[in-house]
Amino acid sequence: MNREATTISVNEATLSRTGYQRVIGVDVAKDKLDLCDSHGKITGSINNDLDHIHKHLLDHIDPASRTLIICESTASYHLLMMDAAHDNSVDVAVVNARQVRDFAKGQGRLEKTDQIDAGVLCQFGQDVKVHLTAPRTAQQKHHTALVNRREALLKMRGQERMRLEHTHDAEAIKFLEEMLENIQKQLKSVEKRLHEILKELAKEDPKVDILLSHTGVGKVTASVLLTRLPELGTLNRKQVAKLVGVSPIANQSGRKDGKRPIRGGRQDVRNAMYMAANSARRHDPATKAFYERLRRQGKPFKVAMVACMRKMLSTLNQMVRNEETFDATKYASMAEVQSCC
Numbered sequence: 001m002n003r004e005a006t007t008i009s010v011n012e013a014t015l016s017r018t019g020y021q022r023v024i025g026v027d028v029a030k031d032k033l034d035l036c037d038s039h040g041k042i043t044g045s046i047n048n049d050l051d052h053i054h055k056h057l058l059d060h061i062d063p064a065s066r067t068l069i070i071c072e073s074t075a076s077y078h079l080l081m082m083d084a085a086h087d088n089s090v091d092v093a094v095v096n097a098r099q100v101r102d103f104a105k106g107q108g109r110l111e112k113t114d115q116i117d118a119g120v121l122c123q124f125g126q127d128v129k130v131h132l133t134a135p136r137t138a139q140q141k142h143h144t145a146l147v148n149r150r151e152a153l154l155k156m157r158g159q160e161r162m163r164l165e166h167t168h169d170a171e172a173i174k175f176l177e178e179m180l181e182n183i184q185k186q187l188k189s190v191e192k193r194l195h196e197i198l199k200e201l202a203k204e205d206p207k208v209d210i211l212l213s214h215t216g217v218g219k220v221t222a223s224v225l226l227t228r229l230p231e232l233g234t235l236n237r238k239q240v241a242k243l244v245g246v247s248p249i250a251n252q253s254g255r256k257d258g259k260r261p262i263r264g265g266r267q268d269v270r271n272a273m274y275m276a277a278n279s280a281r282r283h284d285p286a287t288k289a290f291y292e293r294l295r296r297q298g299k300p301f302k303v304a305m306v307a308c309m310r311k312m313l314s315t316l317n318q319m320v321r322n323e324e325t326f327d328a329t330k331y332a333s334m335a336e337v338q339s340c341c
Contacts, residue, residue, distance in 0.1 A: 019066065020068040021065055022039050022061075022066065023067070023070060023126045024036070024042070024067065026118060027114045027115070027118040028072065030048065032046065033048050034114040035118055041060060043118075048081070049080070058090065063090060068092075068130075069082075069091070069093075070093045070095060072121070082133065083141070086135035096242070100120060103120065104120045107120070139197070140227065143194075147194070147227045150194065153186060160180050163176055191219075191220065194220065198212075198223060210320055210325055210326075211225055211319075214315070215328070216283065216312060221273070221275060224269060224272035235317065237317055241314065246306055274309060277308040278305070287311070291305075
């Protein structure tokens, strides 16, 4: 379906609070992009394909101007637009969806449509200093594609196993078992390629060996962190915890002091960190001691695990920022000062 960009009246700002002359908010869906331009020139809805992205968005941006394109992180639907913008030397910020929603609520904007969301993103990019998303190399794009494929296979395997549990017909069971066997074979092939790619990346990117030096980080976790959390090492520990969604949210009012849940963030990274922390609590003495201390204090299993995930993420963040490999003694003592649950 063809969607042509339309123009609506928006006040044109000469310079936003974040230093950009022009901010374009993009609400991303599988098939379409909703746009809101602070200059009011290209606001509307267009197809999420390369031809329309160039024709109705990028061709209207002067690369020499201070223009920012801002969108929320999606599984993969934002990547086409993001890569095209970077190829045209346009800054892009991929931001946390919950942070944008909280910003909208703070502005009193409770309505939610795709076009309203694009407008909120546009205003957010003008008022809030955001972290720019770095351009991806060809190898990083390939790496990301294989990580996506692995995640899709894991999801398919879970679905087929669920179907197998509820199927009693012999022939249907046979087909399901064959499908599971094929999924498992492809999963092994994909993970083998991910291991090979990490070896190639390690020659150019020191982050690979830095991440793998941690006791709890394996090749799959390293791949997820490299492709899904490129901001690692550029944020402080509180920011990276919020980005991933392992930062407890305060729930206190008057005499009530409720449980502090975790919400939002990047679930795929959080899943990988759970597996990494689970491994570290068995093989890394410092993480094991930290986990056992929390359990002795009466913390539930999930609370203790999230605390381990947050502690480990903070450690990895500092390791990448300082370009240093894992030192169990150093980071164990630092964690005692920083950690709280």
